[in-house]
Amino acid sequence: MSLDKSAVRSIAELARIEVPEEELDHLAGELSNILTFVEQLAEVNTDGVPPMTSVAAMALPMREDRVTDGGYPDGILANAPGAVVLRDSPQAPAQGGFFTVPKVVE
Amino acid sequence: MTELANLTIAEACDRLAKGEFTAVELTRAHVARMESLRGLNAFITETPDRALDEAKASDARRAKGEAGSLEGIPLGIKDLFCTEGVPTTAASHILDGFRPPYESTVTANLKKAGAIGLGKLNLDEFAMGSANITSYYGPVENPWKRRSDPATKLVPGGSSGGSAAAVAARMVMGATGTDTGGSIRQPASFCGIVGIKPTYGRCSRWGIIAFASSLDQAGPMARTVKDCALMLGAMAGHDPKDSTSAPMPVQDFAKALSGDIRGLKVGIPKEYRPAGLAEEVAAIWDKGVEWLKAAGAQPVEISLPYTKYALPTYYIVAPAECSSNLARYDGVRFGLRVEGKTLDEMYKKTRAAGFGTEVRRRILIGTYVLSAGYYDAYYAKAQKVRRLIADDFNRAFETVDVILTPTAPTPAFAIGEKSDDPVTMWLNDVFTIPTSLAGLPGLSLPAGLSSDGLPLGLQLIGRPFDEETVFRVAGVMEDAAGFTARPEGI
Amino acid sequence: MAYTLQGETGDWEVVIGLEVHAQVTSSAKLFSGAATEFGADPNTQVSFVDAGMPGMLPVINRYCVEQAVRTGLGLAAQINMTSVFARKNYFYADLPQGYQISQYELPIVGNGTLIIDMPDGTSKHIGIERLHLEQDAGKSLHDQHPSKSYIDLNRSGVALMEIVSKPDLRSPEEAGLYIAKLRSILRYLGTCDGNMQEGSLRCDANVSVRPKGSTELRTRCEIKNVNSIRFVQQAIEYEARRHIEVYEQGGTIDQETRLFDSGKGVTRSMRSKEHAHDYRYFPDPDLLPLVLDPAMVETIKAGLPELPDAKKERFIRDYGLSAYDAGVLVAERASADFFESVAKGRDSKLAANWVMGDFFGALNATGRTIEDPPVTAANLGMLVDLIKDGTLSGRLAKDVFALMLETGKDPATLIEEKGLKQVTDTGAIEAAIDAVMAANPDKVAEIKAGKDKLMGWFVGQVMKATQGKANPAMLNELLAKKIKG
């Protein structure tokens, strides 16, 4: 499969990565090479072969319905750029708070 | 003090126990080496003060008779493991300033065993690479040099390049690595040390920054087989916080090193000798077979016919999973944010500025192969071929107990070499990727030097959860190889 | 009567499929141990897993799986013994991982049925396409700051059951009945509290139209997150009329996601979701296939409560109720239970009248709930007994009920205290009749002359004289005997 500029543009859009217009051609070439390389799989007969999603030969383990986590907004917000933390005094532990993003209009 | 840094973990454990020196002394010796060898760029974050505090606490525990299995042993941690309060970068700009408020299960296990953390080791960005040249914090230099050309800086392999270099250069006694397609084994081979990727599910993935979830496994890197066995014993174990963690007992791996492999059948896959395999790599592989024969094991030629499809399979599965795993790096909750007028603009600018070329490339490939209309042709197809590759191994293990192959097709190459074409770079992992796809344990040990004085590794592959056999065979080969070479000046 | 929309070119039919998101009533989230309680301070019920922090991994909550199975069984649906969690990849501010863990090709529950009861007494089977488990996203607040949206992840990771109907609904009314019935079943099963205000039950409606008599399926629009039955109905009606108008003007409908503006009563395109979505679903490599233990499914099946349809049938059969009354009583398990404890061993029709009449009226008036009733079932039952054995007349019973509401006391005690006991002593009633007759000889004469209408006046006078306590049946009988003799 060879990808053109506009295909790369829309993949980059889906992946939310800004790619400068002048890099699109080069990237299209590179990605096309990679796709050509992986396309050798087409020659393998996989009729009736179930896809392998995990190598772990076990069923999904489950946990009990108990509250064992959460309650630490300070930790949750500590690394967030532009977080708004609500607390009574600078020393007090957080009483919640928010992550912030540019305003979303729906 | 340098003498202390030359000890193996096993020797250091013995002598610490006998009171010949303290954990503080041992840690100081390694801190000194870490500082004097900064030029290799093996560390992203050094934590000498924390290490010395931990060493003091370790000595106190020992005095109270509460020594763990790795009590007082200074280790390095690949900077893909989240460490509480210590910056964790995945060698990516996008994790700028990130300090995890939590500790990965594997590093917590090592701490519980008494190990001391010297700092966070460099790697390829998000563990994507085979040369440790994609790190935002710059490439790592291999302490080994070509005899013919000692001025040229060589790569340590990747992605656990900082780990391999630090262990080889005696900055740490051992290090954690992670292996998705060969990221423990290939750098171990390039740096003349031992590294094992255990069976998928052996070590918890909780708290390790994900690259490709169905492939990622943590493992130890150290200078001897026994040291790796000791480390793995501390790192491994069932973790209810990881749904893919195996509820399997952890054996005493060091005890498995009995030295007796008589009657064991060793598979020699013919597909691992492609045309154009470097002469000296083929030669060292043959030598390895001879060592095993001499020890009473029986080499058996086997066929793993789907081997040639492992690389293309991997380069669909791994990027697909990575494109999804790396969606969380969006500038909202941690790490880098590049402001934008709209939410989408912020995402796009942040991710463009935060991810390096290789990571971006893989995200785009992964996004493409999962997208509508292409899923079946690429992702579903790769998952089917993956099963065929795994079945190859299942069939082989009906007749053999362990498989011996080269670890990498070449010795370490120069920084800057091979970097213009991604597919050529990926060929580094041609011998390690099939094992990863099948989830099997694979160990690399140094078997000898190339004609230019660079280490060459051999890989042993075992049945699922049979690391004991892998270690046992590796121990015999280690004795036979008698690999005592060290990088010049180390 | 089929619901038809008249257009300029002819009659149109609306085709509706509903996707209901029902929050599982669990203490902890689907893949993390954080709490699910409503109304907590922002980001206080969030674990590192829910915040999509690096290296965090999901582990599934067994109870949520059981609740999905229970709901599937309650909808007479196929339970898939193996199902798979998949990642639905998209970027949004309140979606911390960059993907939602959901189920795609292999959901935990397959085809099922839900029966809706039409007001004309007929019923209709609505197909259930599937039920799958998935995690909820967080919440964006757009009104806290002039240029920023604030994100609260308390909801992030809460377990949802997405229940998808087949496009079998043909009117806003049917859609409303479907939601009400689904809500009723979920509440019977205890798998979702059904609270639409708090968002525990949310509805997306897929709407298309076609000319009456046609069987084609035209392009549908999805109206997202409507939070009351009435709004769902309004949104469907508006959307159907919009489609008809577009078609009749020669236009085409684009498949898109729309939002219902309840203030204006209109739907509008969601610009933020405008560019086509490509969710890139793939099996979540952090999770393994979900394999159900057949014994677990059997245990859940054995423990299923009697559901509204079965209960309604039993109420009609065992208590002789009308289909309508039975339907009203079984809508909520609590009201059905309340009715049964009032009716057990008593006159069931009288009990039904009192529960649905004065008692439901009292609930409304007092704002109390059936779980915390202003009159207990035992006391209401006693009142029914007292009416039945003639101790209280209907009129007196209403007075006693009012006092029960006021004081919380049982009716026997109140009758005792207030002396409200019906007079059934023949002598006392005869004496009162005699006194009234003696005081009104002219009226007696008129009756005797054939003016029967005056009988009512006499009853009233005697009742007045006995402060309403005379047994009405005895009074009528004695009066007739005495006057007409």
Ligand SMILES: [Mg+2]
């Ligand atoms: Mg939906």
Ligand SMILES: [Zn+2]
């Ligand atoms: Zn949904």
